Amino acid sequence: MALLLLAAQPDAMAHTVSAPAPGCTAEHAAMGHCTMPKAEPPPPPPSPPCSPEHAAMGHCAMPAPPPSPGCPPEHAAMGHCTPGEPTTAPPPSPPVGNAPPPPAPRVDAADAIFGADAMAPVRARLYAEHGGGSISRIMLDQAEVRVGSGETTYSWDGEARFGGDIDKLVIKSEGEGAFGGAFDRGEGQLLWSRAIGPYFDLQTGLRQDVGPGPSPTYAVVGVEGLAPYWFDVEAALFLSDKGDVTARIEGSYDQRITQRLILQPAAELNFALQDVREQGIGAGLSSAELGLRLRYEIAREFAPYLGYVWEGKIGRSAQLARAVDDDPSRSSFVAGVRFWF
Amino acid sequence: MSGAIGRRSLLAAGGAAALVPWLPAWAQPIASGLPTVGGADIRLSIAHRMLSVDGRTSHAIGINGTIPGPLVRLKEGTTARLHVTNVLPDEDSSIHWHGLILPFHMDGVPGISFPGIAPGATFTYEFPVRQSGTYWYHSHSGLQEQMGHYGPIVIDPADPDPVAYDREHVIVLSDHSALHPHGIFKKLKQMGGYFNHNKQTLAGLIAGRDQPLNDRVAWGAMRMDPTDISDVTAAAYTYLVNGHGPADNWTGLFAAGERVRLRVINASAMTTFNIRVPELAMTVVQADGLNVRPVKVGEFQIGVAETYDVIVEPEDRAYSIIAENSDRSGMARATLAPRPGMTAPVPPLRARPLATMRDMGMGDMSMDHGAMGHGMTAPGEPMRHGMRDMKGAPSVKDTPAVQSISPMPVDRTGEPGQGLEDVADALTYRDLVALDRNPDTRVPSREMQIHLTGNMERYMWAFDGVKMNEVTAPIPFTLGERVRVTLVNDTMMTHPIHLHGHFFELVTGKGDHAPRKHTVNVQPGGKVTFDLTADAPGDWAFHCHLLYHMHAGMMQVVTVRAAEDAA
Numbered sequence: 001m002a003l004l005l006l007a008a009q010p011d012a013m014a015h016t017v018s019a020p021a022p023g024c025t026a027e028h029a030a031m032g033h034c035t036m037p038k039a040e041p042p043p044p045p046p047s048p049p050c051s052p053e054h055a056a057m058g059h060c061a062m063p064a065p066p067p068s069p070g071c072p073p074e075h076a077a078m079g080h081c082t083p084g085e086p087t088t089a090p091p092p093s094p095p096v097g098n099a100p101p102p103p104a105p106r107v108d109a110a111d112a113i114f115g116a117d118a119m120a121p122v123r124a125r126l127y128a129e130h131g132g133g134s135i136s137r138i139m140l141d142q143a144e145v146r147v148g149s150g151e152t153t154y155s156w157d158g159e160a161r162f163g164g165d166i167d168k169l170v171i172k173s174e175g176e177g178a179f180g181g182a183f184d185r186g187e188g189q190l191l192w193s194r195a196i197g198p199y200f201d202l203q204t205g206l207r208q209d210v211g212p213g214p215s216p217t218y219a220v221v222g223v224e225g226l227a228p229y230w231f232d233v234e235a236a237l238f239l240s241d242k243g244d245v246t247a248r249i250e251g252s253y254d255q256r257i258t259q260r261l262i263l264q265p266a267a268e269l270n271f272a273l274q275d276v277r278e279q280g281i282g283a284g285l286s287s288a289e290l291g292l293r294l295r296y297e298i299a300r301e302f303a304p305y306l307g308y309v310w311e312g313k314i315g316r317s318a319q320l321a322r323a324v325d326d327d328p329s330r331s332s333f334v335a336g337v338r339f340w341f
Numbered sequence: 342m343s344g345a346i347g348r349r350s351l352l353a354a355g356g357a358a359a360l361v362p363w364l365p366a367w368a369q370p371i372a373s374g375l376p377t378v379g380g381a382d383i384r385l386s387i388a389h390r391m392l393s394v395d396g397r398t399s400h401a402i403g404i405n406g407t408i409p410g411p412l413v414r415l416k417e418g419t420t421a422r423l424h425v426t427n428v429l430p431d432e433d434s435s436i437h438w439h440g441l442i443l444p445f446h447m448d449g450v451p452g453i454s455f456p457g458i459a460p461g462a463t464f465t466y467e468f469p470v471r472q473s474g475t476y477w478y479h480s481h482s483g484l485q486e487q488m489g490h491y492g493p494i495v496i497d498p499a500d501p502d503p504v505a506y507d508r509e510h511v512i513v514l515s516d517h518s519a520l521h522p523h524g525i526f527k528k529l530k531q532m533g534g535y536f537n538h539n540k541q542t543l544a545g546l547i548a549g550r551d552q553p554l555n556d557r558v559a560w561g562a563m564r565m566d567p568t569d570i571s572d573v574t575a576a577a578y579t580y581l582v583n584g585h586g587p588a589d590n591w592t593g594l595f596a597a598g599e600r601v602r603l604r605v606i607n608a609s610a611m612t613t614f615n616i617r618v619p620e621l622a623m624t625v626v627q628a629d630g631l632n633v634r635p636v637k638v639g640e641f642q643i644g645v646a647e648t649y650d651v652i653v654e655p656e657d658r659a660y661s662i663i664a665e666n667s668d669r670s671g672m673a674r675a676t677l678a679p680r681p682g683m684t685a686p687v688p689p690l691r692a693r694p695l696a697t698m699r700d701m702g703m704g705d706m707s708m709d710h711g712a713m714g715h716g717m718t719a720p721g722e723p724m725r726h727g728m729r730d731m732k733g734a735p736s737v738k739d740t741p742a743v744q745s746i747s748p749m750p751v752d753r754t755g756e757p758g759q760g761l762e763d764v765a766d767a768l769t770y771r772d773l774v775a776l777d778r779n780p781d782t783r784v785p786s787r788e789m790q791i792h793l794t795g796n797m798e799r800y801m802w803a804f805d806g807v808k809m810n811e812v813t814a815p816i817p818f819t820l821g822e823r824v825r826v827t828l829v830n831d832t833m834m835t836h837p838i839h840l841h842g843h844f845f846e847l848v849t850g851k852g853d854h855a856p857r858k859h860t861v862n863v864q865p866g867g868k869v870t871f872d873l874t875a876d877a878p879g880d881w882a883f884h885c886h887l888l889y890h891m892h893a894g895m896m897q898v899v900t901v902r903a904a905e906d907a908a
């Protein structure tokens with residue numbers, strides 16, 4: 001529009017608002033469909049519409065004020081800056097008042113126009129949709145083969161989350177077994193997970209062990225989250241249906257070597273308040289697993305890895321193992337894949 | 342100046358002008374097929390379509406068959422009547438007219454302004470056009486905006502335009518992904534840093550890049566990632582100009598000697614752009630649709646939903662328009678050329694910026710170190726224990742949505758934005774001075790603070806720690822009152838905060854010529870103060886214009902009621 005005005009009016013920079021002949025719009029004139037009245041010389045502008053700023057832009061007339069230091073020559077040359085621009089800060093204004101805010105009304109202005117019945121469900125959806133969504137993440141952090149002294153084994157460790165920002169259902173599972181041999185040990189946890197701070201969730205629920213040996217059920221209370229220095233940590237206390245109390249602390253750290261190559265040291269420590277003889281657990285620090293895995297993220301969601309894992313019984317548990325001629329510790333090379341979706 | 346007049350030429354618009362006779366030349370460039378709609382009754386139709394970007398085709402939502410949607414050209418002083426039909430088979434839709442001053446029930450936010458537009462239904466928006474300038478429109482339903490549901494608005498002034506120019510091009514910037522927006526949001530929820538492939542690494546440390554070890558340790562202690570500039574990056578996005586990818590190279594034509602007006606609109610879902618035309622100075626003449634005193638810059642940052650109009654005076658050669666994502670992971674690129682087929686060199690992406698102590702709200706505590714571009718060099722206790730001191734922000738609710746509280750937020754309107762610290766001629770908000778005197782220059786009768794809070798690990802975003810789904814009351818204003826509002830950014834990200842239905846005056850020391858905006862970028866760890874005259878009765882959306890921040894909860898309703906109605 002402005003372009004056409006400018007094109008149609010040789011003296012367009014004066015921006016005279018000259019009424020076109022009826023039926024002959026600027027658009028049509030520009031197309032050559034009709035003839036616009038020739039622009040008149042600018043009439044003396046009414047004073048209020050011709051502010052200094054507008055005058056400076058060249059589209060209304062004012063007595064030319066001297067250029068000020070605030071208007072550098074290159075701008076002035078373009079006719080595009082404001083002579084007389086204040087060069088000093090405006091005078092300090094009176095302090096802002098401290099009136100109280102009004103009471104909060106309901107959000108319902110649109111009800112008067114479209115009806116409460118039409119608005120209510122849409123409004124409810126609007127609020128729910130902005131922040132109230134649910135998300136799932138199913139991650140198998142470790143799915144690996146362990147090759148070391150003794151037989152070749154497999155193991156897994158994973159977690160699935162379903163829910164919103166504050167409350168979630170969490171399912172955890174880990175376990176191991178020997179290829180061609182016995183399934184050794186597995187456990188599943190079903191937890192209600194609640195955010196208790198920006199980084200940590202409180203998790204409570206049940207754990208069920210499965211396997212050839214004793215398979216107790218436990219009550220679980222624990223925390224999971226991100227500790228300072230970017231450590232992923234989990235700690236849980238287990239109370240078995242036999243009354244035994246055990247605990248577990250896990251931590252890991254992702255050291256990015258490149259954007260895709262990540263070295264992950266990880267540690268798991270298990271404790272027991274008392275001996276649990278049928279499971280070979282002695283009171284105190286009972287077992288540990290230390291791992292170092294180097295993964296390559298082909299995609300964020302899919303990363304094969306190689307690593308080294310030491311696992312062993314410690315203290316009274318180690319004594320119990322030796323008593324039945326078991327090797328209390330084992331180290332293995334591992335190969336596996338981490339994936340999630 | 343009058344010398345330029347003789348060179349004005351409509352002829353340059355060529356035959357294409359005949360197709361849309363009442364149009365200026367913006368839509369004619371060779372690569373653009375964007376149509377324009379105007380007149381007394383405007384019809385817009387929202388439907389699925391395929392979009393081809395740089396040779397790859399993906400699913401999108403278009404308006405009248407194009408992405409962006411057609412340029413809606415209005416005239417100040419007329420009545421706009423827009424008939425919007427939702428052709429989507431199974432979801433509601435809407436159009437919000439971003440930056441337009443109109444009755445609240447024409448604002449187009451389902452659940453606040455109106456019930457939305459059901460599949461197959463048509464809604465007629467009708468409102469007086471009371472302003473002029475560059476604006477845009479987009480869906481306010483779900484995540485449709487990410488799929489292409491946006492388009493430009495230009496309102497021609499009733500009075501002669503104080504900005505002199507020979508030709509204009511509308512530059513609609515956007516971020517397009519082949520991923521479905523719900524998929525993008527899910528990834529962010531599952532892993533906040535999912536799209537960041539420019540994190541710090543051990544290899545970088547050994548090579549001497551990025552933060553030195555002690556800074557890394559200190560930032561690690563705070564669980565803060567200095568490379569977290571954009572949530573969604575070029576890993577997911579192709580950056581578009583008028584719907585064209587960098588290889589498509591949208592080209593805007595001009596004739597040498599012309600003053601070319603670029604109407605730049607950031608219609609992205611998530612991308613803060615830094616814009617420059619190498620070897621060509623830009624004179625900013627308008628911000629958010631309202632004229633400002635001309636200010637010459639080499640580069641400017643444009644937050645999501647902001648608009649800037651700039652004048653360039655190119656010589657008889659080609660120029661590249663470069664819009665880098667502020668995280669420097671990718672860019673949109675277009676060409677300005679006197680003849681079709683010409684191109685100019687495309688500079689490589691610059692080194693990605695790192696967040697500093699200032700971005701964590703350490704304010705002046707970090708002046709010494711922050712000025713050098715790398716955070717702290719002394720990982721001291723004073724910084725660490727201040728990271729989440731709720732006493733520093735009593736109005737913020739202590740929820741998991743609050744990862745940090747800026748211990749010493751400073752006014753950063755004098756800074757050009759992340760990544761531009763070293764660009765000497767970059768625009769800052771303090772460079773903006775309104776061309777016209779502000780309509781309301783009263784001293785505010787009260788003031789209030791709103792904190793922008795977030796948690797990158799859980800991907801939660803909120804005002805004052807409360808996500809919209811947990812909000813119990815709107816933010817109330819009395820009709821006609823003038824309030825000073827300070828936005829405090831307690832996060833390490835830049836948030837473009839948008840209030841519907843109003844302009845507000847940034848408090849940057851410009852007196853009665855304060856720049857007036859509808860959207861303001863609040864820099865990380867910083868604060869912005871504006872004065873608001875609550876002159877538009879009704880309910881209005883107020884939100885972060887980063888689409889996934891809004892979707893995660895960074896949204897509220899502002900109510901404006903006459904004093905006797907409030908209760």
Ligand SMILES: [Cu+2]
Pocket residue numbers: 802835836837885886887890891895
């Ligand atoms: Cu945001």
